[in-house]
Amino acid sequence: MKKLITTLALLLGAYGAAQAQSATTFGITVGYGRDRILSNNQYTSVSHSAYQAGLTADFKVSDKVSFHPEVLYSKRYFDTSNDENLNRDITSIDVPLLVRYHLNGLYLEAGPAVDFPIKAVNEDAADTKSELNGVVLNYMAGVGYRFGKGPSLGVRYDGGASNIFKSNTSTVLGTGKFKSSAVWAVLAYSFGG
Numbered sequence: 001m002k003k004l005i006t007t008l009a010l011l012l013g014a015y016g017a018a019q020a021q022s023a024t025t026f027g028i029t030v031g032y033g034r035d036r037i038l039s040n041n042q043y044t045s046v047s048h049s050a051y052q053a054g055l056t057a058d059f060k061v062s063d064k065v066s067f068h069p070e071v072l073y074s075k076r077y078f079d080t081s082n083d084e085n086l087n088r089d090i091t092s093i094d095v096p097l098l099v100r101y102h103l104n105g106l107y108l109e110a111g112p113a114v115d116f117p118i119k120a121v122n123e124d125a126a127d128t129k130s131e132l133n134g135v136v137l138n139y140m141a142g143v144g145y146r147f148g149k150g151p152s153l154g155v156r157y158d159g160g161a162s163n164i165f166k167s168n169t170s171t172v173l174g175t176g177k178f179k180s181s182a183v184w185a186v187l188a189y190s191f192g193g
Helices: 002-019
Strands: 023-037 048-060 065-080 088-103 106-121 136-146 151-160 180-191
Touching (some): 023 065, 048 180, 065 106, 065 180, 106 151
Antiparallel strands (some): 048 065, 088 106, 106 136, 151 180
């Protein structure tokens, strides 16, 4: 609960700062991705589908720059090629805090993301949330195009800056790096602006 309150406070603070610069749009977004855990010597990850949906805002900072926060509900499936018992399905709330540079309809975006895992299960649907770190830091970079005033289509890379899973022997996954790597296709629709 404390993490959720902290995230909401961060978003409200960012909203207040950006509001002084004139908010431009709010919207909805969905994404389809291919996700995996970067390889280590114990867990051989394979690429798997992932899904996101959520809310966006885009606050104009200047003619070409905007602050673009999102709140996303994400479903990710981490599978391994060497042991099905190590497969994990993770649900999280992800909060990207992106800066966008606009060139007419084209935009470039980059920034950090904070992920809060809320559920994790194995292939038998047993709870494995205790294997996860409570907060995961990622970085994002992408490119997209906004068609007129509403729809936009983009592609972004989402890389792990910190481990999703605890990196110690208290989990069956073993030790090592457990950072995610994902490529997303993102469809959004903005209202206003």
